[in-house]
Amino acid sequence: MVGPTFDDMTQQGVRWTAEQVLALAPDAASRKAGSKLGAAGPWSEAGSSDEGTVWGLCKGSGSKPYQTVIDVADSSGPAYKCSCPSRKFPCKHALGLLLLWAGDDGSVARAQPPDWAEQWITGRRRRAEEKRTTTGAESGGTSGDPEAARRRAERRAERITAGATELEQRLSDLLRGGLAAAEQAGYGLWEETAARMVDAQAPGLAARVRELGAIPGSGPGWPVRLLEECALLHLLDQGWLRRERLPDGLAATVRSRVGLPGSADGPPVRDHWLVLAQYDTADARLTTRRIWLYGAESGRTALLLSYGAAGRPPELTLPMGLAFEAEVSSYPGAGQLRASLGQRFTAPEPAAVRPPGVTPAQAAARYGEALRDDPWLDSVPVTLSRVVPAPDGDSWQLSDADGDMALPLSLSARSRPGLWRLVALSGGAPVTVFGECGHHGFTPLTAWPEGAGDAVGLC
Amino acid sequence: MNSTSAPPRNAWEELVTVALLGTDRRPAPGPAAGREAPVALLDAAAVETVRRRAGVRPARAAVRPEPAAPDPRPPLPPAAARRLAQLLADRPGAGGGGRRGTAPDLMELLPQWLALANACGLAAPPEALPALLDTARGRTDLRPAALAFAGPRALWLARLNPDWRFALRAAPGGGADLPGPQEADRIRRLWQEGLFAERVALLTGIRAQEPAAARELLETTWATERAEDRLMFLDSLRTGLGSDDEPFLERALTDRSRNVRATAAELLSALPGSALAARMADRAAACVAVDRTRDVPTIVVEAPHECDAGMERDGVAPKAPAGRGERSWWLGQLVEATPLAAWSARLGGRSPEEIVALPVADDWQGELNAAWCRAAVRQGDAGWSRALLGSPSATEAAGPGAVSLAERAKLLGTLDAGERAEWVAGFIAAHGLSEAFQLLGVCAVPWAPALGGAVVDALNIARDAGSYPWSFSGVMGLAERCLSPAEAARLDALTATPEEQEDASPGAGGYWSEAFQRLVTTLRLRAAMEEELRS
Structure with missing residues (x-):
């Protein structure tokens, strides 16, 4: 970058990259439509202000151009406003304008915002300010009748206990008759049991039961996996039934695994958080977004979860590779990395932070140790340093560049296009890889080249 | 939980067997301690499961791939790397579609982007290679530029992913697999033992650098090659064709395969100094002349009456396609293979423009012009092309002869x-x-x-x-x-x-x-x- 660009950078922070903008897109169609609008052609009077407002007029099919304005400086993430009728959020015009801005080819000049953009921004900031003061005043106020809340919690605990007891009975019946017989019983049995657990207000148990139903059809070795999952479910039931006798941390873990909502009441940790990875998993009911953060000063890794109902994208979006200053509070439970995002002090910006890495052997040990706090844990987040992706029969492994140990890749990681990006990035040389390490193997999510270079998303 | 002392090695297998069959049929191992059999089994299995997971150890490292050859080219500027990602994301099948509106068609810009990047001598960002290879896989027209840009690491990747094998075949010079011109032994071995595609790549690669060496290599095994292969190999001599090739091509005129003969004749006729070209010129000259006895000098044509053995040997196809008179068919082939320079001498020292402007008797003009067009393209003769194209502003009918748009496009290629x-x-x-x-x-x-x-x-x-x-x-x-x-x-x-x-x-x-x-x-x-x- 040259000349005026440097000036821009110092005034309004570093512009985002196209990938970071596209990561905001709610779906693939928007990503594509937005890319097409990321060129000067349809735009006029586009500009950006020192305060982090970007605006422009986009010519659509009608006679009047759409007015698009974005607030990129808002610490709670970018905010958008567009006069188009689209219900996508952000719409393709907002994405296109951000791309144009990110492309930095001079078509979004620094200027005074026009009235229509200025009005929105001012209104928005005023409302945000009001909200901040009101919530500040109300917090600690009316949180309902504590006695009634206690009784509600008690009733729910009784229902869960009844559910767990019933589930224990079903597991016993299953093992009395043998898993081979369960293969014939099929999915229906599990669906019904899962529904009973939903009635018992134990969504965590319900989800585990539903997963049991898929195991008999999951290919060779299914009896082993089914027994493992049945046994861990049994362990969770027993943990719940005896939660009074467990240490506090473990009891909290059991409560959250069973599906009781916790609140992120850990002390807020202010740090410079790097977004390590963001990825979605979806089933028919729900899209779950996982965002891994790494605190540059605390060295902590935290997991943010965000949900979107039935096909809608989750609201929280934090592009991989950016870092921001914010407070993060953890949820209760031993070994739990889940946290909630509190106040944000800066907008996400590109950062050169990289998490420190460990060897494959250390990563495996780290998962083993984490099971001590949470035996139901499938994987732990780990950064591997100096590993080489290497083919191993039909599969791949991440092999220690300075040793003779390697972590096999998980089944799901082998079929993803990200695998080839990782292999290409490495070219047979060591790379740094962040991912999830567990009993399924290692699932790479983000990689960095050995030398200088940006993070490459693999998910 | 019952805490048990370390169970024997096969304890887990035993637990799985019991679980499969059911505790009603097979008693659970280990102490039940007053619990029901299935509960005792689940207790033991839970302990074993967590034990097994906690004890997960890394595997032995398999053989690591040889590192990819370094790419000495400077990396793309960041903005260009972002642009590439954007162009590649617009691949067909990557979602969307419909009317284009005012938005540019990014995929169509990729060829130009690649050409520019190659001209600047920049290296591809490694993480973009998979998308680049996938794109080149679907679009053969993009392959040469995409693979040149993708560089050595793409070939390294292609050896690991069967989807990208095409890169090894299509790479310029066949990729790193092919021996250089100095490695005589490897060349000989690959030529004698390689697969057909590898041999074609080898021959083409050598021909581009040392035309004579390629021809000599081909001659070593010429007699034993199958007819289809001979045709393909002969075709690769088109690059770097020169008068040195004439003796070999003359011998190929007597080949057992008619297609090989025809191709050899075609190649020879593209060499204006060849003996074949001279023979064809003699034959053509006997058919075309200027009649000065008329009011206006006029070209008269007497098409050949037969296709004799000599003509056939020189690549004239005796059998006309359906709907064409065989005499005009033979004439067309003779004129097409005649060096254009011969016409000036034959037709009264006239320039190409003057020749093309002469009236032609008995409706032969179309046939003659078409044959001259083919000759001008084959021999790359700009002078004749110019004459045949005529003035661009002339209307179609008044243009020099009935030269079609397709022929014009080809003629333009020689300018x-x-x-x-x-x-x-x-x-x-x-x-x-x-x-x-x-x-x-x-x-x-x-x-x-x-x-x-x-x-x-x-x-x-x-x-x-x-x-x-x-x-x-x-x-x-x-x-x-x-x-x-x-x-x-x-x-x-x-x-x-x-x-x-x-x-x-x-x-x-x-x-x-x-x-x-x-x-x-x-x-x-x-x-x-x-x-x-x-x-």
Whole structure:
């Protein structure tokens, strides 16, 4: 970058990259439509202000151009406003304008915002300010009748206990008759049991039961996996039934695994958080977004979860590779990395932070140790340093560049296009890889080249 | 939980067996301690499961791949790398579709981007290689440029992923697998033992560098090759064809396979100094003459009466395709294979222009002109091409002979880029765009100013005439890719929606404005692409 660009950078922070903008897109169609609008052609009077407002007029099919304005400086993430009728959020015009801005080819000049953009921004900031003061005043106020809340919690605990007891009975019946017989019983049995657990207000148990139903059809070795999952479910039931006798941390873990909502009441940790990875998993009911953060000063890794109902994208979006200053509070439970995002002090910006890495052997040990706090844990987040992706029969492994140990890749990681990006990035040389390490193997999510270079998303 | 002391090694297998069969049929191992059998089994299994998971150890490292060869080229500037990611994300099948509106067609810009990046000598970002290879897999026309840009690491990747094998075959010179011209032993071994595709790649690679060495290599095994293979190998001699090849090609005229004979004859006739060309010139001269006894000197034609063994040996196909007279068929082949320089001497020292302008008796003109066109293209003769093309502004009927658009496009290929652009600009100025598509396709990119100006003017005229822009979508698409980005400023005025005229097609003005906007946007994008790569 040259000349005026440097000036821009110092005034309004570093512009985002196209990938970071596209990561905001709610779906693939928007990503594509937005890319097409990321060129000067349809735009006029586009500009950006020192305060982090970007605006422009986009010519659509009608006679009047759409007015698009974005607030990129808002610490709670970018905010958008567009006069188009689209219900996508952000719409393709907002994405296109951000791309144009990110492309930095001079078509979004620094200027005074026009009235229509200025009005929105001012209104928005005023409302945000009001909200901040009101919530500040109300917090600690009316949180309902504590006695009634206690009784509600008690009733729910009784229902869960009844559910767990019933589930224990079903597991016993299953093992009395043998898993081979369960293969014939099929999915229906599990669906019904899962529904009973939903009635018992134990969504965590319900989800585990539903997963049991898929195991008999999951290919060779299914009896082993089914027994493992049945046994861990049994362990969770027993943990719940005896939660009074467990240490506090473990009891909290059991409560959250069973599906009781916790609140992120850990002390807020202010740090410079790097977004390590963001990825979605979806089933028919729900899209779950996982965002891994790494605190540059605390060295902590935290997991943010965000949900979107039935096909809608989750609201929280934090592009991989950016870092921001914010407070993060953890949820209760031993070994739990889940946290909630509190106040944000800066907008996400590109950062050169990289998490420190460990060897494959250390990563495996780290998962083993984490099971001590949470035996139901499938994987732990780990950064591997100096590993080489290497083919191993039909599969791949991440092999220690300075040793003779390697972590096999998980089944799901082998079929993803990200695998080839990782292999290409490495070219047979060591790379740094962040991912999830567990009993399924290692699932790479983000990689960095050995030398200088940006993070490459693999998910 | 019952805590048990370390169970025997096969304890887990035993637990799985019991679980499969059921505790009713098989008692659980270990102490039940007053619990029901299934509960005791679940207790033991839970302990074992957590124990097994906690004890997960890394595996032995498999053999690591050899590191990819280093890519000495400088990396892409960051903006150019982002642009590449964007262009590759626009692959067909990556979602979306429908009407294009004013947005540029990014995929169509990829070839140009690759050509520019290659011209700048920049290295591909490694993480973009999978998308680049996937794109090249689907589009064979992109492969040479994509693979050149992708560099050594793409070949390294292609050896690991069967989907990308094409890169190993298609790589220039066959990739790192192929021996260099100095490795005589490896060349010989690969030539004798390699697969057909490898051998073709080897021969083509050597031919491009040392034409004689390739021919000599081919001669070592010529007699034992299968006919289809001989044909393919012979075809690869087209590159770097020279008079050195004549003795070999002369021998191939007696080949057992007719296709091989025909190809050998074709190659020989492209060598104006060859004995075959001289023989053909003699035969053709016997058929074509100027009759000076008429009022105006006129070309008279006496087509051959038979296709004798000598003609057949020299590659003349004796059997005419259905619907063609065999005598005119033979004549066409003779004239096509005759060195064009021979005609001036034969026809009274006239220049190509004068010859083409002579009247031809008995309706032979079409046949003769078509044969001269083929000869001019085959021999790459710009003088004759110029004469046959005539003036670009001449109307079709008054043009020199019935030279079709396809023939004109081929003839233009023998002229240098500047002359070509000028001729096509003249053609468009006189005839408009409706027939220009094929001719524009042979012009050098970006279009020369005169040509670009002619195209923009013609589009403007078409708009004012009130037709719809999609009648010109082919030319528009070409213009988006080929017009010089410098024209963008001139085009800006055309992007406004004009007042609807009475005789115009309804709504055409809006569509034209959209089409021009897309054109301007695409040109700007191309300018930005170039800027990014050169910064």
